[in-house]
Amino acid sequence: MKENEEKTLIMKCRKCEDKLEVLRQCKKVRLRCSGCGHEYHIHEVAADLDKETEEQLARYTAIIYD
Numbered sequence: 001m002k003e004n005e006e007k008t009l010i011m012k013c014r015k016c017e018d019k020l021e022v023l024r025q026c027k028k029v030r031l032r033c034s035g036c037g038h039e040y041h042i043h044e045v046a047a048d049l050d051k052e053t054e055e056q057l058a059r060y061t062a063i064i065y066d
């Protein structure tokens, strides 16, 4: 467990409950678990997005919900 809260995160992995970090690729944004490395599509976790995460994602103006 890290003590310092990372500004970038946020949500927890459904598999291992480690933190998901926003992973920005060229035209896509994924949430990747910093623990097990599982990548979530935005739409997979959209229903569970908390406000902080939503706001962060909102900064990526060209988010593609694929």
Ligand SMILES: [Zn+2]
Pocket (backbone or CB within 6 Å): 013, 014, 015, 016, 017, 018, 033, 034, 035, 036, 037, 038
């Ligand atoms: Zn995980």
